[in-house]
Amino acid sequence: MARHRGDKEDGVDRHMSLLKLVQILSFLVVFVAGIIMGLATSSHINQYFASQARLFFTNNIEATKIPDNNCTVLRPCKTVDCWSIETFLHPKNLTHSMADEQLFWRASLMPTKEEYPFDRLPKVAFMFLTRGPLPMLPLWERFFRGHEKYFSIYIHTPSNYVLNVSLDSPFYGRQIPSQDVEWGSVSLVDAEKRLLANALLDFSNERFVLLSESCIPVYNFPTVYKYLIHSEHSFVDSYDEPTRYGRGRYNRKMLPDIKLFQWRKGSQWFEVQRALAVHIVSDTKYYSIFKKYCKPACYPDEHYIPTYLNMFQGPFNANRTVTWVDWSLGGPHPATYMGINVTESFIQSIRSNGTECSYNSEMTSVCYLFARKFHPSALEPLLNLTSTANLHMLAGFR
Numbered sequence: 001m002a003r004h005r006g007d008k009e010d011g012v013d014r015h016m017s018l019l020k021l022v023q024i025l026s027f028l029v030v031f032v033a034g035i036i037m038g039l040a041t042s043s044h045i046n047q048y049f050a051s052q053a054r055l056f057f058t059n060n061i062e063a064t065k066i067p068d069n070n071c072t073v074l075r076p077c078k079t080v081d082c083w084s085i086e087t088f089l090h091p092k093n094l095t096h097s098m099a100d101e102q103l104f105w106r107a108s109l110m111p112t113k114e115e116y117p118f119d120r121l122p123k124v125a126f127m128f129l130t131r132g133p134l135p136m137l138p139l140w141e142r143f144f145r146g147h148e149k150y151f152s153i154y155i156h157t158p159s160n161y162v163l164n165v166s167l168d169s170p171f172y173g174r175q176i177p178s179q180d181v182e183w184g185s186v187s188l189v190d191a192e193k194r195l196l197a198n199a200l201l202d203f204s205n206e207r208f209v210l211l212s213e214s215c216i217p218v219y220n221f222p223t224v225y226k227y228l229i230h231s232e233h234s235f236v237d238s239y240d241e242p243t244r245y246g247r248g249r250y251n252r253k254m255l256p257d258i259k260l261f262q263w264r265k266g267s268q269w270f271e272v273q274r275a276l277a278v279h280i281v282s283d284t285k286y287y288s289i290f291k292k293y294c295k296p297a298c299y300p301d302e303h304y305i306p307t308y309l310n311m312f313q314g315p316f317n318a319n320r321t322v323t324w325v326d327w328s329l330g331g332p333h334p335a336t337y338m339g340i341n342v343t344e345s346f347i348q349s350i351r352s353n354g355t356e357c358s359y360n361s362e363m364t365s366v367c368y369l370f371a372r373k374f375h376p377s378a379l380e381p382l383l384n385l386t387s388t389a390n391l392h393m394l395a396g397f398r
């Protein structure tokens, strides 16, 4: 019975399994066809997205691409990539709307990583603190010509003054956002810090020289550059003067932060290396003490930086200035040299007067790289001197 049943069932089973097979086969056909169609469609979609993605990428790159790497202040790029490393490292346009507080904070940022992600050719920042015009402009332009890769210029003027220089001058477009300065007041230190901070925004600047409109160079550019770049020290005049013009200007209210033995005096025309420039723009505490307690007959520009560096950066300072000046006449102002006073032997005596100075723990006869004060009438004879064979400012340094 079981077998019969089995036979019958066998017959039915055979029928059923045949049906199933057909079903499975047709299912398979549909399934495979589905897969093939699916694959085809999805690959088409992939391709579609891929091509779209490529299109979008292309479009994006086109949109943010700088037309060429020729962007200059004179010929600004149409599309500027705000996040390019170049814009960050070497700002070309000095115009900005940062307040001093914001600017000093930004300028105080120092990289921790030792290597630079670019070829860093150290530059000297020439910072001109002026009352307006630059009468020695043609002399400086001659000094800088041909050395464009090695320097940056920054000019601080009265707030509404517009310096009129030709488009091809290295001074073109180099005015920083300035504020009015009252000579003898702390606003002079503000202007110095403003110049330092603007110059610090360019990461290639390594040495920072402060100059006035009455300053002249007394050596050629390569000599000045080598002297500063290879110096282990900064050149900030800083000395203890036990008279009423020195210690006499100290205020006991500066205690306990500044003590009399730390008090220093020095010419405001400084030269500092990058690390010291960062320290100067970063200070608020000591600056505030000077602002509060150093008022005429105390002059912040003659005491703040010399004292501050003496307290915290003494070993990095040569304690002498590289800007020559003549105090021999006495009185509150140094001598001003007119056209009639400018002779070859006079300039030679500034370059080397028989006195030696220490430089990187050796002695050298080159003590001064710049000189003041020169009247506008001195320009023509100076240009004459620098173009004669004897004194074309090519006399090397070592």
Ligand SMILES: *[C@@H]1O[C@H](CO)[C@@H](O)[C@H](O)[C@H]1NC(C)=O
Residues within 6 Å of the ligand: 068, 069, 070
């Ligand atoms: C840069 O500008 C100069 C002159 O305008 C041109 O001759 C040169 O081809 C430009 N360079 C690039 C990379 O566009």
Ligand SMILES: *[C@@H]1O[C@H](CO)[C@@H](O)[C@H](O)[C@H]1NC(C)=O
Residues within 6 Å of the ligand: 073, 074, 076, 093, 094, 095, 096, 173
């Ligand atoms: C520099 O930037 C300022 C403001 O962002 C702009 O007004 C000025 O035209 C720019 N100067 C140059 C020479 O590109």
Ligand SMILES: *[C@@H]1O[C@H](CO)[C@@H](O)[C@H](O)[C@H]1NC(C)=O
Residues within 6 Å of the ligand: 164, 165
């Ligand atoms: C700028 O100087 C040029 C050449 O010396 C002169 O032609 C031009 O009038 C001056 N512009 C202004 C605004 O003083």
Ligand SMILES: *[C@@H]1O[C@H](CO)[C@@H](O)[C@H](O)[C@H]1NC(C)=O
Residues within 6 Å of the ligand: 233, 309, 310, 311, 313, 314, 315, 316, 317, 318, 319
């Ligand atoms: C400059 O004076 C400081 C003290 O403030 C001293 O440490 C430093 O050695 C001096 N510099 C040189 C080059 O003698």
Ligand SMILES: *[C@@H]1O[C@H](CO)[C@@H](O)[C@H](O)[C@H]1NC(C)=O
Residues within 6 Å of the ligand: 335, 336, 337, 338, 340, 341
């Ligand atoms: C410049 O020369 C004039 C005339 O010789 C002289 O009176 C004056 O003292 C000189 N000035 C200086 C600073 O040497």
Ligand SMILES: *[C@@H]1O[C@H](CO)[C@@H](O)[C@H](O)[C@H]1NC(C)=O
Residues within 6 Å of the ligand: 353, 354, 355
């Ligand atoms: C040379 O210059 C130094 C520094 O200014 C000065 O102290 C010295 O008296 C000068 N020497 C001569 C011979 O003029």
Ligand SMILES: *[C@@H]1O[C@H](CO)[C@@H](O)[C@H](O)[C@H]1NC(C)=O
Residues within 6 Å of the ligand: 380, 381, 384
């Ligand atoms: C400059 O040199 C020229 C030619 O050597 C001369 O004629 C002129 O008088 C000189 N000017 C001054 C101010 O020395």
